[in-house]
Each structure stands twice: as C-alpha cells, then as structure tokens.
C-alpha cells in the first residue's frame with residue numbers, strides 16, 4: 237500500500253488493518269469512534285492532510301457565488317466546514333456514519349448534522365443541494381464508486397460535486413471508468429480531474445475531481 241510508513245502512529249493505521257471479509261462498516265465505526273478525539277491533531281500535525289483545503293479550493297474555482305447550499309458527505313469532524321467558512325461559504329450541512337466524529341463538527345458552522353447509514357440512501361431529498369462534497373471517503377475500505385449515484389441524486393441539476401479519491405484505490409476501485417460511465421450516461425460533465433498531494437507526511441496523493449451535474 238502506498239505510503240504507510242508512519243501509519244501505526246495514528247488512526248489511519250487502524251483502517252489499513254480492516255478485515256474486508258467481515259462487516260467493514262462496523263469496524264470503521266469503531267475506528268472512527270476511537271479516533272474522533274485525536275483525528276484533527278493527526279490530520280494537521282502527523283499526516284499533514286491537505287485534501288480538505290484542496291477540495292474547497294476546487295469548489296471555489298468552479299462556483300460563481302458563495303451563496304449556495306452545500307452537502308458535506310462523510311464530513312467527519314468537519315474540517316471541510318472550516319475551509320468552507322474561510323472561503324465565504326456559510327450554508328452547509330454534513331452527514332457521517334460516526335456520531336463521535338460529527339460531535340466535533342458542531343463547532344464548525346454546519347447548519348444540520350445528519351446520521352448516515354452506509355448502503356442506505358443519503359439523508360437528503362433529490363436535487364436539494366447546489367454542491368456536494370465528499371472528501372477523504374473514497375479510500376481504503378470506505379466507499380467505492382457505487383456511491384456516485386447518491387451524490388448525483390441529492391445535487392441539483394447544474395450543481396457541482398467535488399470529491400477526492402485516494403490514489404491507492406483509484407485503479408483497484410475502477411474510479412476512472414466509473415467517472416467516464418457517468419459522463420457517457422449524461423449524468424455529469426467532468427470539469428476538473430487532477431492528481432495532487434493528499435497526506436503529505438505519508439507521501440500519498442489523491443485524485444481531485446469536480447463534475448457538473450447535468451439537467452436530466
């Protein structure tokens with residue numbers, strides 16, 4: 237696995253050890269409930285994760301206004317929310333399977349924080365957000381490209397979806413063909429797809445993708 241040299245020193249090591257034959261969501265819930273209190277410190281100081289500012293910067297590049305409603309899927313402790321606020325976006329909701337992670341997001345400007353159940357529809361109505369973010373969730377053992385239809389469903393036609401994909405699952409998870417399939421089906425048009433730093437201290441990069449949802 238790319239760049240796991242320090243991974244035993246912090247929470248990320250725990251999800252590298254997932255037993256993929258057993259109930260992964262249950263294991264992830266345990267990982268994140270134990271990691272919640274030290275997640276931000278690991279993110280900033282041990283991993284030096286930059287996916288949140290990178291994805292918010294990508295959103296900003298493709299937005300004509302900051303007066304939009306945003307849904308942060310897999311919001312965790314809400315670091316994306318912190319960068320949204322810093323960039324002038326004030327209206328955003330978050331959703332995550334881990335209540336312990338979301339507890340920390342309360343201080344970060346989310347208007348609503350909603351519990352998500354993996355494998356079930358996202359807790360939002362069709363076409364309800366101008367933009368949907370999904371940062372750090374398309375990664376080892378978490379969510380695959382089967383998550384795309386739900387991101388499309390909750391995003392308004394002409395709205396944006398901005399997400400990161402860990403380089404370590406990009407090929408094995410067949411993300412590029414899945415993105416192309418949605419383009420060919422007329423679900424979205426790809427605005428940007430770049431490979432940049434993700435967890436700097438781990439030497440791990442991510443693909444950052446921005447798509448515009450097409451009017452059906």
Ligand SMILES: C[S@@+](CC[C@H](N)C(=O)[O-])C[C@H]1O[C@@H](n2cnc3c(N)ncnc32)[C@H](O)[C@@H]1O
Pocket residue numbers: 264268287288309310311312313314315316332333334337352354355370371372373378379
């Ligand atoms: C690496 S953290 C990223 C959190 C936050 N987006 C960030 O960038 O700091 C991954 C998050 O995905 C959540 N998660 C796990 N499985 C998920 C799923 N199937 N759908 C959405 N989120 C999921 C976890 O609870 C965790 O909070």
